[in-house]
Amino acid sequence: MGTPKISVTSKLDGIRSWSLQALDTCPGSIDSPGTLVPACQGCYATTGNYNYPNVKAPRAFNREDWQRPDWSDDMVRELERDRYFRWFDSGDMYTLALAEKILEVMRRTPWCKHWLPTRMHKFPKFRAVLADMQALDNVKVRASSDSVTGQYIAGVHGSVIVPTSDDAPAGTTLCRAYENDGKCNSCRACYDKSVDVIAYPAHGKKMGKVIRILTAK
Numbered sequence: 001m002g003t004p005k006i007s008v009t010s011k012l013d014g015i016r017s018w019s020l021q022a023l024d025t026c027p028g029s030i031d032s033p034g035t036l037v038p039a040c041q042g043c044y045a046t047t048g049n050y051n052y053p054n055v056k057a058p059r060a061f062n063r064e065d066w067q068r069p070d071w072s073d074d075m076v077r078e079l080e081r082d083r084y085f086r087w088f089d090s091g092d093m094y095t096l097a098l099a100e101k102i103l104e105v106m107r108r109t110p111w112c113k114h115w116l117p118t119r120m121h122k123f124p125k126f127r128a129v130l131a132d133m134q135a136l137d138n139v140k141v142r143a144s145s146d147s148v149t150g151q152y153i154a155g156v157h158g159s160v161i162v163p164t165s166d167d168a169p170a171g172t173t174l175c176r177a178y179e180n181d182g183k184c185n186s187c188r189a190c191y192d193k194s195v196d197v198i199a200y201p202a203h204g205k206k207m208g209k210v211i212r213i214l215t216a217k
């Protein structure tokens, strides 16, 4: 039996997550001309704590570890007591083989509600596995919009960044973590299948700069 590296971040109210290194595992972060999409230009997971060796090391470990034949069995065992689980606090589901394994873990842990944010919906070969995940009662896949100014496609995207809480478009659910020192507290909207699109107010200096440049045009 192996031990996948599970993270606990204070933001998520004790809810655990499994992550990979940002950008290295995010093919959906690249725009066709070869530049990062706006949401990834300001990505929190490339700054601050995320650059510390003790944060990078488990993500590097996980990138190799998921390829073990018994990884799915070990993940199912890991999640025995979890009622909520977040995939990819950083990074993304960069190969179909990993996506298939995550789907297996989701299927075998029906007691646990999974939230999976991703940009892999941009790649046609991932659509079937993402649809299979979304069809499960305990899974909410949130395809991320690339916008940082509130643009999203209804029926496609499950989340979008907005410059401020006042900019959340009609029909979206505003993330109010900013009212709670950046923490989720008792909110579980991201895991809730009935919540279509979450609007996350931008935070951090890096994202602020991206938005200032974009909105100045």
Ligand code: SF4
Pocket: 174, 175, 176, 177, 183, 184, 185, 187, 188, 189, 190, 191, 198
């Ligand atoms: S919408 Fe709720 S669950 Fe999602 S990140 Fe914000 S506070 Fe956390």
